[in-house]
Amino acid sequence: MKFCFLLMTWVPLASFAAAPAAADSVHHRPITLDEAILLARVQSVDAAVALNELKTAYWEYRTFRADLLPEVNLTATLPSYNKSYNSYQQDDGSYTFVRNNYMQMSGQLSIDQNIWLTGGTLSLNTSLDFLRQMDGTVGNRFMSVPLALTLNQPIFGVNTIKWDRRIEPVRYAEAKAAFLSATEEVTMTTINHFFNLLLARENVNIARQNLANAEKLHEVAKAKRRMGQISENDLLQLELNVLDARSTLTSNESSLKSNMFALRSFLALGEDEELEPVVPDSVPDVLLNYDEVLDKALKNNSFAHNIRRRQLEADYEVAKAKGNMREITLFAQVGFTGTDNRFDSAYRRLKDNQVVEVGFKIPILDWGKRRGQVKVAQSNREVTESKLRQESMNFNQNIFILVEQFNNQQAQLHLADEADRIARKRYHTNVETFLIGKISTLDLNDSQTQKDEARRKHITELFYYWYYYYQLRSLTLWDFVAGTGIDADFDKIVRR
Template sequence: MRIIIQKIKFITLLFLFSLATEVSAQQVLTLSEAVEIARRQSVDAAVALNELKTSYWEYRTYRADLLPEVNFTSTLPDYRRSYNLYQNDDGTYKFVRTNSLRATGDISIDQNIWLTGGKLSLNTSAQLIDPLNNTGAKRYYMSVPVGITYSQPIFSINNMKWKRRIEPIRYKEAKAAYLENVEIITLRTITYYFQLLLAKENLHIAEQNKKNADRIYEIAQARRKMGQISENELLQLELSALKAASNLTKEQSALNGAMFRLRSFLGLSETDTIDPVIPEMIQYPVISYHEVLEKAQQNNPLAQNIRRRQLEADYEVAKAKGAQREVDLFASIGYTGQDQAFRTAYQNLMDYQVVQVGVKIPILDWGKRKGRVKVAESNRDVIVSRLKQEQMDFNQDIFLLVEQYNNQTEQLRIARETDVIAQKRYNTSVESFMIGKINTLDLNDAQLSKDNARAKYVSEMHLYWYYLYQLRSLTLHDFGKGMDMDAEFERLIME
């Protein structure tokens, strides 16, 4: 039996030595530092930033649709060698061989008119026709120095007007979602950090328990020789020493696993070793439900999401109603000229006007268009009902979270006092056992209470920070500084 105990001691000493060497190479990392690293270089941070960039360029694309657009269209060259049907003066037909070279070019400035949904274009163009197969025929130029074209749907939906209402809200939602995602990254960092911190504390507890178990077993052997304890109690203490050695190995594995998760989330190297420390507690004032709800309704992306989805539902109804009948107006005016020389083709100009009104009114469609309107209206009613339910659930979650946060301060205070008392009780129990005043059951109970109290304290601290940052993620408001959260979005996007 003594040989077994000596081997256990030797293995434990080697284990503790390697652990001490490892700890000496560890880098202390505070909670705030871990949060900063996660926000800067974690995979989740990169995903959140890329989602923001996507929304930004979608918004920029919408803004570009409101600005004039310059386009150049050209066909260089357009060579044709074929047979075309030709009607003679007497009414007969024949096929005529053609061999021509053409070239066209057009420059236009197009502007969407968001107020009416129409489109205004200012254009200039030139065209060359060279009949290659006709001896003596000369090339001709046709020019349109200036032309103005306007197209306007009469009853159809004004897409640009709806976009002016929806797209800014969508971009605000994206910016709020980015800030929320940053806070969610903080929440995950807090979770992984406290998992590592709890594993570290459990390992420290396991080391102390192993040390005390070996010490108590040595004393128990001496007391057994003097007949002060029974053989059963001695064997029980021996099992406690073996259990403490096994638990030490298990807690070391748990620490390595927790460190790997945090290290992977932060994007650190596998050679980096993290030494977490218990963060300093910041006492925040009691937060009221109405204050949190007001900030959440102002800043949370859900508020923008609800507005956007309501507008999109109305937009679908408007599109279905606009498709019931279609009337389009097209008008074009300008000047044109033609000649055998390019320069003179821009002289002796003649004006031209084109006005077209296209009408498409369904006479009999068996209620198809009316059915589409009813479907869109029904979908809108469903969305409105869902949005109301989501808002109610959101308010309820906020209420519960505020209650949990405000109660957590007291829970943390109680856990801290319990931890101190349990540690004192254990120290007293060890001394009492050594002088024979208590038995092994009382000692094991004191040790278990000490371990549970320490784990409870770390867990309650984790919940305190988690509830606080969950409130921040819902409200996008820093209750410590008393101000809403913001970011330099332009700088982030251009990085």
């Protein structure tokens, strides 16, 4: 008779615990981890920031490339009118003021080309100047330069163009790799939000199930107390369990709403959707080798390009400081010029126009200022090299630790899955045992706590597995499942 009574009370208990929560009127949207990642890469603010940083780097690189190509410039003054007094020294040495009243127009077309090898500038120019005197003998005057070739060349100074050709491609390669890494970091942030919501929802489900079980067990305990089968202390303990379960449920529901808002906001989704994260049903079976992972990271990660760029920039600063110790500049121009009162004659009566200048500035006594600047640049380079060595060691160490953590995580995930299964089975067995009076409420509470912790640990270990995996993808820019590199059509991306 007692067994029938206990069976009748436990059957609705088990049914209630297994039943899902009643659906509310809110539109529910199941979302997998892959769907969340795809949405984040397209819609999230972090993805937009990474894209804009790539665009900035792209146009900076385009600007550098344009500096290597010929540049066509038109310079014109249309017109310049001057009506003023200027001082004038007469033959006897005295000064007087003379009146100027003229209009002038000028135009020059030039093709300028930076010389990559020497760092100078070569220009091909043609120009025309027009002058009209408004007072006195009124008349027009033309001066033409049909063709002139001009060279401006630093002799010992640093060749900025040569250094830019070495540094800027590395800087752009660094920016492209940083964009791909940032995309993977968006994925890591998505994983964090996704599993926070998944764990919060799991906590709510656990709390609802525990509350339902606590209420049913309390009802069973009241009946058993009336029959004298349990003590008053056990009955009060079960009543406290009901109150604790209600408090835990309220707290977990609040946490669920907070994590729901965080994921919706990150994915730029509307507040009318209630996301239901789906637990990933499988994980890739991948075992990584440290040497292979490190090799891919050093080839693909923006860190490798960053190291190379900073080393080049430090070398450039030393070269620039050495070049500044003496300044010698060559200016040379060869061509023709003509002048006349008529436009056509200004182009017929041409004369040679040749200018050669060599200017220099060499310090005789600067109290070691320029030499000190060289020493400072060299010291800064040594500091940079020391930092780069330390950063490289830290980078390699972080890769090693991360590979070990990832390889270990598969075993941890398997153990957590097995512990979750065993803990749930043990809890249900203890509930049945408690109903027939074989164990105390303390033992029942302990099994419930272990069941809940095992379920949470399973979700947490699943999170770490995916987080480590995408962290390694971010560092290596390599898809370990497909066995291919992570790349993108950057020209297409920056024009979106």
